Amino acid sequence: MEYTWDFTSVWRNWEVLLQGVGVTIVLSLASISIGLLLSFPIAFLRKSKLKFVAWLSLAFIEVFRDLPVLVVLVWLFYCLPILLGNNVRLTPFAVAVMGLALNFTALQAEIFRAGLEAIPLGQLEIARTLGFSRYQIARYIVIPQALWRTLAPTLGQAVNTLKLTSLASFIAVDEVFHVTTFLIQETYRPLEFYTILAVLYLLTIMPLSFAIQMVERRLEMRFGQD
Amino acid sequence: MDRIKHAIQIRSVTKRFGERVLFENLTFDADVGQLLVLTGPSGSGKTTLLRIIAGLIPFDGKIEVCGRPVIAGTPCPDLVLIPQQPSLWEHLSALDNIALVRHLLFKESKSEARQKASGYLEILDLMQAADRFPRRLSGGEQQRVGLARGLATERPIFLLDEITANIDRDRKEIVGRVIARLHEEGKTVVLVTHDPVIVKLLKSNPYCLEPDGLHARGIIENEDAKNDRQQR
Numbered sequence: 015m016e017y018t019w020d021f022t023s024v025w026r027n028w029e030v031l032l033q034g035v036g037v038t039i040v041l042s043l044a045s046i047s048i049g050l051l052l053s054f055p056i057a058f059l060r061k062s063k064l065k066f067v068a069w070l071s072l073a074f075i076e077v078f079r080d081l082p083v084l085v086v087l088v089w090l091f092y093c094l095p096i097l098l099g100n101n102v103r104l105t106p107f108a109v110a111v112m113g114l115a116l117n118f119t120a121l122q123a124e125i126f127r128a129g130l131e132a133i134p135l136g137q138l139e140i141a142r143t144l145g146f147s148r149y150q151i152a153r154y155i156v157i158p159q160a161l162w163r164t165l166a167p168t169l170g171q172a173v174n175t176l177k178l179t180s181l182a183s184f185i186a187v188d189e190v191f192h193v194t195t196f197l198i199q200e201t202y203r204p205l206e207f208y209t210i211l212a213v214l215y216l217l218t219i220m221p222l223s224f225a226i227q228m229v230e231r232r233l234e235m236r237f238g239q240d
Numbered sequence: 241m242d243r244i245k246h247a248i249q250i251r252s253v254t255k256r257f258g259e260r261v262l263f264e265n266l267t268f269d270a271d272v273g274q275l276l277v278l279t280g281p282s283g284s285g286k287t288t289l290l291r292i293i294a295g296l297i298p299f300d301g302k303i304e305v306c307g308r309p310v311i312a313g314t315p316c317p318d319l320v321l322i323p324q325q326p327s328l329w330e331h332l333s334a335l336d337n338i339a340l341v342r343h344l345l346f347k348e349s350k351s352e353a354r355q356k357a358s359g360y361l362e363i364l365d366l367m368q369a370a371d372r373f374p375r376r377l378s379g380g381e382q383q384r385v386g387l388a389r390g391l392a393t394e395r396p397i398f399l400l401d402e403i404t405a406n407i408d409r410d411r412k413e414i415v416g417r418v419i420a421r422l423h424e425e426g427k428t429v430v431l432v433t434h435d436p437v438i439v440k441l442l443k444s445n446p447y448c449l450e451p452d453g454l455h456a457r458g459i460i461e462n463e464d465a466k467n468d469r470q471q472r
């Protein structure tokens with residue numbers, strides 16, 4: 015059987031598709047930014063001397079690391095409005111940011127924790143004998159070093175979140191996957207649209223992948239073994 | 241006025257790890273401006289002793305540094321410990337390892353701190369290593385950067401632990417000269433080493449820290465007395 019590829023309806027809806035890509039990128043950036051801000055403190059709390067605090071942050075990490083993102087999204091979408099009452103209105107986009115950020119935070123907190131634990135104690139001991147304050151040690155040694163050491167896996171995690179944004183289509187966020195599904199229903203051209211969808215994801219993610227490889231090489235110069 | 245004569249005063253210091261007694265009733269002084277060379281077999285507790293003096297680990301007995309009692313967990317602003325493992329900050333270049341010390345201890349601006357730092361690198365023949373990161377330095381280079389970072393503190397008391405362990409013959413002479421100059425400047429230096437080259441370079445009589453604490457005290461005191469007699 016011969017199939018005649020016809021991309022005319024794709025070109026005709028080009029702008030709508032690009033808008034979808036825009037939503038995908040904004041959704042990723044918002045979730046990743048919030049996740050980065052939350053994950054560092056949670057990684058610290060995970061090592062807290064207060065048992066309860068450490069346990070709470072561990073529980074958070076465990077729950078949102080284990081739950082499939084799709085389950086989190088639909089749960090937040092359907093259950094949260096009921097729990098919050100009628101006067102709180104959440105847009106699908108807001109719910110998607112929340113769900114993706116929760117997942118990113120949980121995974122990223124573990125990455126940061128590993129980065130913090132990878133710093134040899136001798137480096138902190140030296141700083142202490144020199145009389146650096148706790149704040150100075152955190153500001154000049156622990157935090158920058160943990161960030162450097164975890165840069166590559168952090169970028170990997172960011173790419174992962176970008177891929178997961180497609181799940182937001184289940185709660186009707188107008189990101190590129192959802193837009194594509196909608197256009198297919200309109201035009202009956204699934205093969206063309208799914209092909210273009212794949213190309214669009216590749217074009218968005220590939221530059222990031224190259225950036226990661228460059229970062230990894232630079233990190234190798236700093237922290238790699240000979 | 242009371243001038244402090246003893247930079248480090250150690251009185252009946254005992255260190256145990258569980259059942260094991262590392263040394264017992266250790267008593268000796270390091271005078272201001274003294275270059276005290278300590279040797280002793282591996283495992284005799286030299287590193288542990290320096291860590292005790294630096295206030296890093298608990299001990300029994302009494303130690304005073306510049307007239308102030310040493311309390312484990314409270315670092316002393318008068319001394320700097322340069323450990324056997326240089327423990328450079330791995331996210332910073334050799335130069336910035338030293339610049340950070342200048343920036344935080346002397347409130348120097350970034351550029352001022354870096355300028356001072358390169359001066360210390362130069363003293364230890366490390367200019368070619370300035371921009372390299374610790375993982376990209378040889379063991380000997382790391383140790384010399386560690387020493388340069390210590391010099392940058394300008395503190396009156398230096399505790400040096402096996403400072404030449406990974407350093408090649410030519411650079412040992414540089415390190416020897418740096419230590420001799422610290423001595424000439426009137427700094428107090430406690431040098432733990434079993435490197436005969438550096439001991440010879442410094443023309444000093446090493447004291448031996450023996451595994452048996454009582455013996456160690458005897459030997460150190462005897463050697464001390466003998467040394468005094470020789471000087472007279």
Ligand SMILES: Nc1ncnc2c1ncn2[C@@H]1O[C@H](COP(=O)(O)OP(=O)(O)O)[C@@H](O)[C@H]1O
Pocket residue numbers: 257262280281282283284285286287288289
């Ligand atoms: N934290 C510790 N716990 C138990 N034993 C230790 C500890 N630190 C050092 N030791 C032991 O104390 C002994 C002396 O160590 P160290 O001070 O490093 O000796 P040296 O520097 O003279 O070679 C060694 O046998 C070592 O295993």
Ligand SMILES: [Mg+2]
Pocket residue numbers: 286287288324401402
């Ligand atoms: Mg030792």
